[in-house]
Amino acid sequence: MNRGQGLTELEQFAPNSHRMGQVTSVSQLSDVQPTDWAYQALASLVEKYGCIAGYPDGSFRGNRAVTRFEMAAALNACLDVVSDRFATKEELATLQRLAEEFSTELATLRGRIDNVEGRIANLEATQFSTTTKLSVDAVMAFQAGGNTGSVFDPVTGTVLTGGGYNPTVISRVDINLNTSFRGTDQLTTTLQTGNGGLDAIAASGVGVGGFVNAGAVDYFGAGPALNFYRLYYSFQPTEHLTIGAGPLFYPSDIIDGNSYANDSFSDFSSGFFINNRLIVPFPVDGPGGAGGSIVWNPGGGSFTLRGVYVAATAGAPTNAIAAGIAGAPVNGGLFGDPYQGSIELEYARTFGANEQNNVAVRLQYTNSSTLNISQNAGGLNVELTLGRFGLFGRYGYSGVKLYGAGATILGLGPFAVDPGVFVIPAGGQVNTTAQTWMAGLAYRDLFTEGTLLAGAVGQPFINSLGSVPGINDSTQTNYELFFRYPLSDNIAVTPVFMAITNANNSSTNSPILQGLIRTTFSF
Template sequence: MSIVRWDSRFTFWLLFLLDISILLVINPARSQADIPPSTVSPVSNNTVVPASGQSPVFFADRNNSVVEQVIPVSQLLSPVPKNSASPVSSHQVRSSDDNAAMGQVNSVSQLSDIKPTDWAFQALQSLVERYGVIAGYPNQTFQGNRAMTRYEFAAGLNAALARINELVSAGTSDLLRKEDLETLQKLQNQFAPELAQLRGKVDSLETRTAAVQAQQFSTTTKLVGQVAGVVAGIVAGNNVVTKQPAPHNFTFSDSVNLKLNTSFNGTDQLRITLGANNTTPSGATRSGILGTNDGKTSDYASPLFPSNQLIVSGVRYRYLLGSNTAINVFAQSDGAFELGLSGTINPYFEGSAANGISRYSRRNMVYDYGDTGAGIAILHNFSKQLELGLEYTSINGNNPTENNGLFEGRYVALGQLLYSSPKKNFRLALTYANTYSPPNTTGLSGTNFGPVIGSNLANSTVAGKGTLANTYGAEAFYRINPSLAVNGWVGYSAHRYLENGDAEVWDWGAGLSFPDLFQKGSLGGIFVGMEPKLTSLSPNVNLGNGNGVADKDTSLHIEGFYQYQVNDNIAITPGVIWITAPDFNASNPDSVVLWLRTTFRF
């Protein structure tokens, strides 16, 4: 529906239409008694036509709201009940509340927000005092700058025409002056081009609106998605298990992510995520091309499903509990990601199929223990600066067998306290996660335990035994200026291999981001860190390298990328991942992965 502005210009135009309509009254006037009672005839779902003689109520709302308090046309044009104790006169004003009413304004001075210095003051004065067709709001205001609908304009015009009928019927020809008619004729000629242009714009807008309504996916559900195509290859490095050179082949793969976002009341959201992927990871724990999780890219397919099989990768319902608390209930989701819905700690690196190339450059390891599953996340704002997040995910919550289910199987329980500065240019988070994995259980990623990044020892368990971890993280982000931001984190995890012994794992990372680098909307990023490293191990525990043997060397993760924003929908991101001493063993030659990702968003 087209929207016009009910400001002083349209006050003038109503006066213009009122007077020019007098020129068009050429039939003998009927008396007021001959005018049939007012009725409303529905034409379509969006159109209401007043019958001849209707005198609609003019410009009243409940509490001066522009958007939510527009009076329904059914109330504006509704007939007066015959048995009404206090009948509404032909020009009486009624608000959307049937109990609130104000009589016709007799003087423009009754409108508190109209001043003699207003450029349309004389037009308003004429409409109020000469013709008696303008009424105000119950609070004695006119509100000349608020938006009005075409229904309201039609109601006002109808009131003016009704007034014309009264004047003609009463024979008040003294109100029709030759000077007025000559002025109106001049105005009609002067504004003819503008009226024609306005009519064309309105018609065009209505046509486009009708096309959008006819072609829209849904009135309550919005479909958003992205498709990524990746050309990638390992150009240096060995398999850390076989010690043989890794194949230096380039591949072309894809990933698809579709989200259906539905809101039932405007504050809640049901999200269903569909995904498909055929990207092969560069490595996993003692498997894959490189034989390690070091340098694992962020875009890779689940090993449990065939390539490019469309799966439901997420089902989540989010609703508000009061004004400061949001509840996310999910049957399938990455629970740690749910805590980032109010804003990630690492915004320029973290994102789905965008920004950072590797999984590690996006997140501290504290968020990577576990897998997708069912659970709940709660976000509560103590203030605009301080937020508490709590999350529980059951990795195999849909599986009723032994060592599975919501509470007996693999889980991650995570808590986070997040501080954001008033200007939102600084964020600091303190995070804790408790996770447990029964023996021989895996999730969608195909893993049993561990941060899914870093060394093979950090991701290993004792065969046939359960594993428990308490993980702590501190993450920070600071935007120095619009073109430069820095972020960093440190993480510590205490592993307990039940009935065997303990281990400690550390990680750290730091990144520089360059928003709008070379072009507005583009982004450059540099990241350096140490992926999760097993720094100590109980003497009687063997995780594959011997009793009590931990990672002996230090490996660095070095990454760079440039996301070139072609337009609002397309981004091209070349990048490189360089791992020194893969699997934290200096005898392994450095590995280098080149990456070129093109992302389409819609």
């Protein structure tokens, strides 16, 4: 049957004078009031299903008698709307046929879902914590190396000869518990252990203590006891601002980061190449300490400002004696020697197609007093990525004051100076300058995705102190080359070659060479 020109069934069968106009809201019907007993039913039919209309004058005339034809037409209009919104009998039949055809697969899927739900319930019932995540970083390194002649060890005062050392195995494990209570904060607790192993460079007395870590692998000497290594809490009072504090953390946790040279588990092994030791002096960053930090990234943009203060003996209420320096008192406490306060301003951004390139420049300043050596140091930390190629480097310049009984021949250990040339007047001080630099190249994804080939060269401690033949008469130079190859997302193997010439700034010391096979595990 022809339904007419766009008219509903109810309009089709009504006399011309009674044809009703379609409405979209019950409020358009002038004679329908919220107090009417059928108001809610009409509202549903008009606004939800759109199958009730009104007369041209805006009335509904709910008390008017309706013919059978009009009732049939109205009912059919509503059924048309319902059928458009729900499945037809044919569609339901098709769905039933498909369900029967794939009943086996559906049963298997249902079983798997039940299994997953069971496992989730078990995990929720037995999980370690709802707020804490456990992660572990472990390194195992086999190393062999030694010096080609002899090396004077200023720490022990002995000459190491024989041309080589026993091959060793070095291990270190960091167990990290990262806890978040609100989603915008984190409590980091780290435990550390290892086998206490040394590499050939550390055995030569290079980079084992004093003002500068000059070359020993960063993960030497850990353990074998399980030690409390880090406890640090950070939170965000507002977006883009992070404030942190803790009784034990490290300046290098906050400043002097670099994408290519900052993590001895994944890039350079040498403690010299992973940080600028004028900006993060070893007597503070080595043992760590108590203090606070702030990181501000205004608007999430390219600039980031970082500040950190750490005191290495914040738990000591009285003066202490500096280890390895006879009669050298340090103040201790939260604001006493050894301490450092640093700020860093970073500019970093990505550029190029798919933002595959990046540049970062970090300007740094550190004021510190470490084992009766005070300094004001400025630093520059840069990196540039162009596709797979990377360039990076660090530079530091410092005005250094050495004072008191602590600034003796071992005051700059392991860099020795001649007592006959370097003499501190009683109660006085000696001023000097110090510089450090390193530069390197890197290439990512060689042979396979995730690899990193990188090499660097640098000089840890260029100074203006006095010298005599064989003592502070040259400048130590460090070299390192490595190739990191990931076996999986959790395991990487890294061959490493390291070399040092003019160790401890002495021209009489023979070169030190060593190679390592480093395997790291992260999970």
